[in-house]
Amino acid sequence: MIRVSNVSKTFTLSRKQQKEMGADFQGKTVHAVDDISFHCQPGRIFTLLGPNGAGKTTTLRMIATILKPSSGEILVSGYNTVSSGAEVRRRLGFLTGGTGLYDRLTPNELIDYFGKLNSMDARELAKRKDELFTLLGIHEFANRRIGRFSTGMKQKVSIARTVIHDPEVVVFDEPTSGLDVIAAKSIIDLIRNSKLQGKTVIFSTHIMSEVNMLSDDLAIIHKGKMIYNNTFEQFKSGMQEATLEDEFIRIAAAHDTINV
Amino acid sequence: MRHTLTIFRKELKEILRDRRTLTVMLVIPLLIYPVLFAGISSFVQGQEEKADKEGLRVGLADTGEQEGFSVFIDGIPGIQQTLVSTDTAAIRQLIQGDSLDVVFYFPEGYTQALDSLQATGYRYYFTSTNNEFKTNQINTLSSSYQEHLTGLKLSELSVSPRILQPADAEAINLASQREQFGSVIGGIIPYFFIIFCLIGCMYPAMDLAAGEKERGTLETLLVAPATRMDIYLGKFLAVALSGFISAMAAIIGILIASRIISNGEGDMSGMMEMLNGLLEPLSVLSLLGILLPLNAFFAAITLMISIYARSFKEAQSMITPLMIVCIFPAIFGMLPGVELNMTTALVPILNVSLGAKEIIAGTIQPGPLALTYISLIAYAVVALMVSVRFFNDEKNIMKG
Numbered sequence: 001m002i003r004v005s006n007v008s009k010t011f012t013l014s015r016k017q018q019k020e021m022g023a024d025f026q027g028k029t030v031h032a033v034d035d036i037s038f039h040c041q042p043g044r045i046f047t048l049l050g051p052n053g054a055g056k057t058t059t060l061r062m063i064a065t066i067l068k069p070s071s072g073e074i075l076v077s078g079y080n081t082v083s084s085g086a087e088v089r090r091r092l093g094f095l096t097g098g099t100g101l102y103d104r105l106t107p108n109e110l111i112d113y114f115g116k117l118n119s120m121d122a123r124e125l126a127k128r129k130d131e132l133f134t135l136l137g138i139h140e141f142a143n144r145r146i147g148r149f150s151t152g153m154k155q156k157v158s159i160a161r162t163v164i165h166d167p168e169v170v171v172f173d174e175p176t177s178g179l180d181v182i183a184a185k186s187i188i189d190l191i192r193n194s195k196l197q198g199k200t201v202i203f204s205t206h207i208m209s210e211v212n213m214l215s216d217d218l219a220i221i222h223k224g225k226m227i228y229n230n231t232f233e234q235f236k237s238g239m240q241e242a243t244l245e246d247e248f249i250r251i252a253a254a255h256d257t258i259n260v
Numbered sequence: 261m262r263h264t265l266t267i268f269r270k271e272l273k274e275i276l277r278d279r280r281t282l283t284v285m286l287v288i289p290l291l292i293y294p295v296l297f298a299g300i301s302s303f304v305q306g307q308e309e310k311a312d313k314e315g316l317r318v319g320l321a322d323t324g325e326q327e328g329f330s331v332f333i334d335g336i337p338g339i340q341q342t343l344v345s346t347d348t349a350a351i352r353q354l355i356q357g358d359s360l361d362v363v364f365y366f367p368e369g370y371t372q373a374l375d376s377l378q379a380t381g382y383r384y385y386f387t388s389t390n391n392e393f394k395t396n397q398i399n400t401l402s403s404s405y406q407e408h409l410t411g412l413k414l415s416e417l418s419v420s421p422r423i424l425q426p427a428d429a430e431a432i433n434l435a436s437q438r439e440q441f442g443s444v445i446g447g448i449i450p451y452f453f454i455i456f457c458l459i460g461c462m463y464p465a466m467d468l469a470a471g472e473k474e475r476g477t478l479e480t481l482l483v484a485p486a487t488r489m490d491i492y493l494g495k496f497l498a499v500a501l502s503g504f505i506s507a508m509a510a511i512i513g514i515l516i517a518s519r520i521i522s523n524g525e526g527d528m529s530g531m532m533e534m535l536n537g538l539l540e541p542l543s544v545l546s547l548l549g550i551l552l553p554l555n556a557f558f559a560a561i562t563l564m565i566s567i568y569a570r571s572f573k574e575a576q577s578m579i580t581p582l583m584i585v586c587i588f589p590a591i592f593g594m595l596p597g598v599e600l601n602m603t604t605a606l607v608p609i610l611n612v613s614l615g616a617k618e619i620i621a622g623t624i625q626p627g628p629l630a631l632t633y634i635s636l637i638a639y640a641v642v643a644l645m646v647s648v649r650f651f652n653d654e655k656n657i658m659k660g
Binding site (some may be wrong): 011012022058064066067068085086089090092094096098100101102103104105109114116117118119135145161250 | 262479485654657
């Protein structure tokens with residue numbers, strides 16, 4: 001379970017960054033995330049939809065304890081991300097589009113490394129690793145260095161790393177970006193399986209077909225603000241446009257008009 | 261703490277698998293000096309052997325005045341003499357064509373002038389660029405001929421040669437062999453420790469922070485249950501150890517090189533005495549006491565820069581100037597007359613350079629040594645604290 005309550009995140013900009021923001025920009029801070037609240041439940045997939053720069057990654061990084069909220073509070077499985085970061089991380093898996101693997105290690109070593117960091121005991125780790133390697137077809141290259149792997153192979157190892165400690169909550173930050181259809185399919189399967197196993201799943205995307213395929217709950221985030229948050233069923237039944245894309249653009253435009 | 265160890269082990273494994281880092285960290289410091297010195301020493305030895313084998317080929321210009329010199333060198337082994345033409349151009353050709361090593365030219369009237377004590381002289385033609393050993397032999401030959409003449413003149417006058425040197429002087433150096441050796445090589449060892457410790461820290465530090473950021477692996481580590489302190493310490497220890505190994509490799513390299521230079525012969529007792537002195541537990545502890553905080557200082561600083569940098573490349577361009585900044589005090593410590601006192605003990609790196617030199621030579625004073633320890637530990641702790649703060653700063657972690 002994830003509960004995000006009135007969370008904001010402001011970044012202080014360096015002078016150089018202020019210049020890069022253009023002549024219209026005033027002040028020294030940007031609100032990457034502005035007072036958002038939502039709630040993700042076990043056994044459901046929560047989709048965070050928004051264009052690039054909307055604040056999706058910042059939000060997910062705050063849930064994963066990499067960043068601290070400037071205000072508000074996030075609870076993951078009942079633990080506060082700021083005061084009980086290690087407890088949160090113990091229960092959380094985090095996967096991004098970039099695989100982020102150590103090239104000079106083998107899948108075996110890499111998974112052992114993350115298993116140990118998750119304080120798994122040796123027998124439990126070996127068993128879980130064997131299961132995952134079988135499921136993902138990693139065994140045949142388990143003892144070769146990751147550096148020479150194809151993106152698809154890396155993606156499999158990356159998935160194994162994310163779920164080796166059987167996390168209750170899985171966070172996917174644009175997990176299919178940069179992947180081909182086959183590699184993307186394995187991610188989609190992982191998300192679905194996580195849901196079937198009763199895990200809490202949150203994933204961010206800007207790809208409408210994925211939204212359609214996976215969402216149980218949907219939140220739309222735009223310029224740091226949450227402009228829609230309901231079940232996907234509700235969203236579909238309330239659509240005023242023919243396609244998801246058009247509906248998304250309509251909602252975003254409506255929000256811009258209100259704010260101008 | 262367990263996580264720190266897990267991270268430390270994994271970082272070490274990665275360092276050992278990186279050929280580039282391994283080369284810079286271990287292979288170069290270990291081999292550069294032995295190879296360099298072996299090269300120089302075999303070249304010098306070759307020159308010496310050539311000089312010995314050929315002997316000295318002496319030409320005597322046929323002026324009719326060469327008789328006395330000819331008789332003088334006749335008794336010296338390893339000298340072959342030939343009569344040559346008096347033409348300067350021909351002489352030049354003989355020397356430059358390497359047919360002869362030296363040609364002595366005694367002008368007309370030389371013998372008579374010598375007998376009547378009138379001003380006279382002789383010339384000898386040689387080339388200094390040929391072989392240094394031969395040049396020395398030639399100069400020695402000429403001066404021993406001069407001494408020979410002086411001796412002859414004095415005995416003609418029935419004067420004792422003691423008139424020229426009434427008293428002999430005997431210089432007795434009270435510095436122990438260890439002190440003498442220590443003041444020479446003792447300045448070099450800490451210098452190499454400083455340089456290679458820094459180099460050994462540099463590459464892993466760049467790889468373990470900026471490199472991880474660039475490759476996107478740092479994020480995966482940050483969402484593991486290890487605390488940031490665990491992660492930082494694991495990396496810090498790996499960087500520090502690699503700096504230490506690199507520095508030790510350089511020192512072992514230098515010791516091997518100095519063996520090569522002395523080539524088994526010559527007086528090794530000073531070196532052995534110094535080494536034995538160094539292997540006393542107290543000396544080892546005193547040296548480690550100043551080298552380890554420096555090691556920690558370097559690891560913290562390089563890691564701090566690397567955490568701050570956006571990419572491996574940026575880290576590289578920021579760490580290179582650090583190298584130059586660190587070399588200066590290290591070299592300054594090798595200069596004669598600069599000593600460890602209550603002021604220099606406060607200057608980082610310089611105090612290591614000076615302190616280590618005096619520990620090796622066995623001349624260290626307790627006051628400045630204690631101050632060196634304290635200041636080095638203080639610098640290391642401050643660098644470590646700032647470095648940890650950098651690592652805890654979201655801005656640095658999310659860069660790139």
